[in-house]
Amino acid sequence: MDKSLLANEVMPNAEGFFGEYGGRFVPPMLEPIMREITEAYEKIKDDPVFKEELYYLQKHYTGRPSPVFHAKNLSEKLGGAQIYLKREDLNHTGAHKINHCLGEALLAKRMGKKKIIAETGAGQHGVALATAAALVGLECDIYMGEVDIYKEHPNVVRMRILGANVIPATHGLKTLKEAVDTAFEAYLKDPVNQLYAIGSVVGPHPFPMMVRDFQAVIGREAKEQFREMTGSLPDNLVACVGGGSNAIGLFTAFLDDETVSIYGVEPSGTSFETGDHAATLTLGKPGMIHGFKCYLLQDEKGEPAPVNTVASGLDYPGVGPQHSYLKDIDRVSYQTINDKEAIDAFMKLARQEGIIPALESSHAVAYAMKLAKTLPKDQTILVNLSGRGDKDIDYVVEKFGKDYGIEE
Template sequence: MQKPYLESYPDKNGYFGKFGGSFIPPELEKPFQEIIKAYEEIKNSDEFIRDLKYVRKHYQGRPTPISFAKNLTNYCDGAKIYLKREDLNHTGAHKLNHCMAEVILAKHLGKKRVIAETGAGQHGVALATAAAYFGLECEIHMGEVDIKKEYPNVIRMKILGAKIVPATHGLKTLKEAVDSAFDAYLADTQNSIYCIGSVVGPHPFPMMVRDFQSVIGLEAKEQFLEHEPTLPNSVVACVGGGSNAMGIFAGFIDENDVDLYGVEPMGRGNTIGEHSASLTYGEEGIMHGFNSIMLKDKKGEPAPVYSIGSGIDYPSVGPEHAFLKTQGRTKVGLCDDKEAIDAFYKLSQLEGIIPALESAHAVGFAMKLAKTLSKDKTILVNLSGRGDKDIDFVVENHPIPNSKF
């Protein structure tokens, strides 16, 4: 009998096929081995599972519900659209699913400080929240461009007690924040742990973050059958690094009749520097300690990227996403800035739900997909975050429509 997918990948060295692995400086090999050993020790322990279940139920607000987007469905006049409401998690996004678990792991290792990068600020807010809850110091690295763009989340992190370190080199966005956070971790591995914010980075982080985020898909698979007699025909989620997508895909990955769509940001066009569509336009390459599919410039270096969604403007993608795409198990959807803004306003005005700009990419693609499918088909969208952080930026740059239609 074939083992379930989640028990089969990655292998013991962190590979999903040829993607993944651990390409790190020698001085990081010992601390990363400590993290692997600690995770293997605690992931199936009764105490860890009990603690995680407790905080998820009594602090985070899990399980998050599934909502039928009736008005949006009627507007699209096609397949029925459902939303997995990760925006209702405490802190407003899916990120707390892995942050609480990573901080429990940090305490198990005796660490005093957690370090992380953030793009849109949701991972930073979630980690600052988890650090406050468990009594650890927190240091968040964020690109200067994103600090200005996502200022409400910057204030939230500071209120929660986090130290904000601006990344001032390069494009001053998510990639540079990762660079900066890695350097800080390298300088103090004894007292710190780097809590990676997505299914990226060296082994074991792509596996760990997927495992912690799988609660989304496992909940959704059971909940969906409260709405419909069968599982969804399609599951849709935005992909930058890809944590929210792997989280919801995890519940359906062994269900071959369910199409899985990872939606990439097409930004302003298909030329290098105008989008962040790694799976669509990238090629195999190593970056930030893992092998995956990445966007490269003419020199073979990570290419400049852009998206209106600060949390998905990353030049690579989680290695598991690269593997699943090359295996044909997942499909790639595309959504550009204009479509994401339209989805942002449509979901707000038709359903009373203001989505994060990252999540709006998944909604925008789902709207296009719904129009191509018959009314007896169903689409489940992972609404990975709420848009409080984005409203000032959106309204300033994209005026509120006069009509919802």
């Protein structure tokens, strides 16, 4: 089986499927709305005026291209492969999320929508969407679990400063899955005047395709930058996976490069045995959630199972349908990192390189550190540093500070 050819087939198909995953399973009243969004996106993505506007904002507003940085100190400390970082944390708003939020906000404006709404976990998607809404002149509602509102307080304040309404999800575990539930309920009440700007490569078609396409700028840039820096492609790619937008953004440009090994990293939380994790691709099985089919962590009734991880942005029982497909064809190897390893990587990158990563990105850094130790020094690893850790510092100090001598 040629994994690279399978991985780079024209996907999704017209019905929104990546192999058996994806699709569009929505209430009948939403079907014409989703078709309208699909048609509008297909029209604008090849529109030179739209592309020029998006490119202008990426360059002059977001600050693209984001740099690639050789983490020499960390690499030397580990004694193995050389680790490089794609610095999405340096984007305006502090993460990769601005890449698709600008695209979705411009699309909503073109479609004549009055408001954009979304869910958020760690708050990075919420901040990015609130930013894009302010820029293009749209109202913005952000749904966020009560637990995450507490954990990610700095981002909540940023969203409110930007003019967004932050609406708590108060049922269930009060985290990302519940925020998605609440946002979908709100969207169903008025799909005509609102656009639900989904925050990852999940949800019904066309969102997994659309978000991937907007995020693919990460990999296109990285491929060119890495060649310029080293004269070759990276030997390995590493990115964290919750829904999977930052990962698919990096991976897409390299799927047909057979010499490049690709690793997606999801959270094993505190315990596989007790179910306190969010390792969807590792322990899940195919199922349905939020209008699409993917690998899904399920309870004994087949319903989405509770999940747990130190990283709010990875706290989701499902995963992008393209990731599900890439797992099945064995093009991407999906690995896990636990909470303790992620916190340790958070601190090590801060103290070795002066870079404080988001807890989500810390999962990728932690796996890259493990991988580097197993490889010779002439091997290279490119990590998507998908976000910065400003939002996490209060939580980390409160919960783990004493272990690192930073108690308040």
